[in-house]
Amino acid sequence: MRSFDLFNGDADGLCALHQLRMAEPRSACLITGVKRDIDLLRHLPDEPALDVTALDLCFDRNVDHVRRVLETGGEVQYVDHHAATLRFDHPRLKACIDPSPDVCTALLVDRRLDGRYRDWAITAAFGDNLIPVAQRLAQAQGHGDEATHRLRHLGLLLNYNAYGETVQDLHIPPLALYEALQGFESPFDFIDGAAHYVALDQGYREDQQQASALRPHRSTPDGALYLLPAAAWARRLCGTLANALAAQCPTACVAMLTGRPEGGYLVSVRTHGGIGADVLCRRYAGGNGRAGAAGIDRLPEAELDRFIADYFQHIERGT
Incomplete structure (x- = not known):
């Protein structure tokens, strides 16, 4: 064999x-x-x-x-x-x-x-x-x-x-x-x-410098959502950055949307306390993961506004 x-x-x-x-x-x-x-x-x-x-x-x-x-x-x-x-x-x-x-x-x-x-x-x-x-x-x-x-x-x-x-x-x-x-x-x-x-x-430290000025695209007391550019450093750092931001505030959720070269977004979501990141991401094609950490491989640009609204509703409900 x-x-x-x-x-x-x-x-x-x-x-x-x-x-x-x-x-x-x-x-x-x-x-x-x-x-x-x-x-x-x-x-x-x-x-x-x-x-x-x-x-x-x-x-x-x-x-x-x-x-x-x-x-x-x-x-x-x-x-x-x-x-x-x-x-x-x-x-x-x-x-x-x-x-x-x-x-x-x-x-x-x-x-x-x-x-x-x-x-x-x-x-x-x-x-x-x-x-x-x-x-x-x-x-x-x-x-x-x-x-x-x-x-x-x-x-x-x-x-x-x-x-x-x-x-x-x-x-x-x-x-x-x-x-x-x-x-x-x-x-x-x-x-x-x-x-x-x-x-x-060395590579990680250099990429961190690129992200030092990053600010949320939208935030509430329940969590934040970030939009990263379609750049190699952002694609390398997106998941690790989502983990780090979630660790800094363990009572708030994080969504990291990174631009893809051909358009659309790579999505990383981190949640806590039973809020199902996987439940949210599986509503979209290519979405999967586990309760605390999940993602979407290709979120079309046309679905960006829907996802943002869906994300904040999801974490506000806490389910």
Whole structure:
């Protein structure tokens, strides 16, 4: 059987696969992409008996390809934390899918491995904006403030690097970043010894300077909405900036709309307290996510006013 590992190019996908392959090494063809490129199983070859592992990729967006692999005698291991309304049972499908708001894919892998590489799971949780969860785990690991901050910053950088319209927008292609991670059992060693870390940190700081004058397009006591230009720096920073703004005011919601080169917007939404970001985003084509963090791949310009009104009504109702 030909083996394939497919993973989201963000912090969660990278750290999930890195943990899994340190514990269960195998030779496999690797398929990944930018953070929003989640229907990656479309790249699988049309041949029988594939051995597929998919990590941090929405099951519903890939369900037809999962069926194709299974129907041709293949096996699929699926680990993810997004809602899976189309999930089904099959003897050769091993699915660990948990959409609970306090887990990410790397934490699901961490459970399976009994915490063997937990610092990578903590890194992923920080990158996926599960800040309280990651802090509790770091404290349980015995990490002080400095070590915890280093893991948090690494998670932020790995996640930040995945945002972009195409791989060309990114500082480092996710595949190259994963291959760099493979040389380090500990995230602290990666921080101290990897040139990729230095490049990501420098790129992040430069992009932050571009966003220093950013102000909300509209705001209320319940939240704010920002419009970013159709520029590479904005596409790289949009998700990380949404996370940072949400963390600054944990009682307010954030929507970040970034212009796409061909028109329309890439949407990132962060909510709190049971306000379903995923519920809002799934009202629009290409929208998905989870309760606290969701997005829309392509919001047409013609739907901008509708989305703005919908967003503020949604967070005001608190549902």
